[in-house]
Amino acid sequence: MDAVFDKIFKNGILNKYKVERITGREYWDIFYREFEQDNLQKITFIREGLLTEEQKEKRKSLEERYKSEKIENYIVVKDGDLNIALFRGEQKDIDIYYMRHAIVRKEYRGKGIYNDYLDKIIEYANERGFLQIISCFVLSNIDIYRTKTKKDFYITATETHAEWGQIGWLCKFLNEDLRKAFLFRCGNIEFSKKLYNNSERSANSFIKFLNGF
Numbered sequence: 001m002d003a004v005f006d007k008i009f010k011n012g013i014l015n016k017y018k019v020e021r022i023t024g025r026e027y028w029d030i031f032y033r034e035f036e037q038d039n040l041q042k043i044t045f046i047r048e049g050l051l052t053e054e055q056k057e058k059r060k061s062l063e064e065r066y067k068s069e070k071i072e073n074y075i076v077v078k079d080g081d082l083n084i085a086l087f088r089g090e091q092k093d094i095d096i097y098y099m100r101h102a103i104v105r106k107e108y109r110g111k112g113i114y115n116d117y118l119d120k121i122i123e124y125a126n127e128r129g130f131l132q133i134i135s136c137f138v139l140s141n142i143d144i145y146r147t148k149t150k151k152d153f154y155i156t157a158t159e160t161h162a163e164w165g166q167i168g169w170l171c172k173f174l175n176e177d178l179r180k181a182f183l184f185r186c187g188n189i190e191f192s193k194k195l196y197n198n199s200e201r202s203a204n205s206f207i208k209f210l211n212g213f
Helices: 003-008 024-039 053-068 113-128 142-149 176-185 193-197 202-211
Strands: 072-079 082-093 096-104 132-138 154-161 165-173
Touching: 053 082, 053 113, 072 113, 082 113, 096 113, 113 132, 113 142, 132 142, 142 165, 165 176, 176 193
Parallel strands: 096 132
Antiparallel strands: 072 082, 082 096, 132 165, 154 165
């Protein structure tokens, strides 16, 4: 029950059209049965269909964890008794790992600490079954940008953040077909059989459209 929702939508849309809450399964059943043709003018992909069998199994485990208690990692790196670095990451969505915070003590920077941590997090995310690793950074922090782009992180967005100023979002794709889907969105036509088969039939419609020219 959602009393606020019921109050706001009690008269429907335009005081004319009834609003009814349904389950997620019912929603998509209606979409594919009645609305899919209205959506074929754009190419979309089914995320889960792009996964390998191993990734599908690992994703099931991630989904259970996300529903009960999402993964959170708070890490301190020590040199003897001295705390020299802090790293924080968490399960942002079922299959997205968010590298949320990182700081290395000034006198320990330039020694490869962050670079080694990044390698290990990529390995960790792969083993757990995550499909993407995301992080944000202040755009003036060129060192972070260089380090991550060398490991195939892509800039996916920039924004003006109220607290932090100009920031950029980076993403590493741990599924090759998902990476190709991203590159396709960026204008690089690099299709694969999995992308075609999981395009909700929209790719086929698009190809027919192109062949009509």
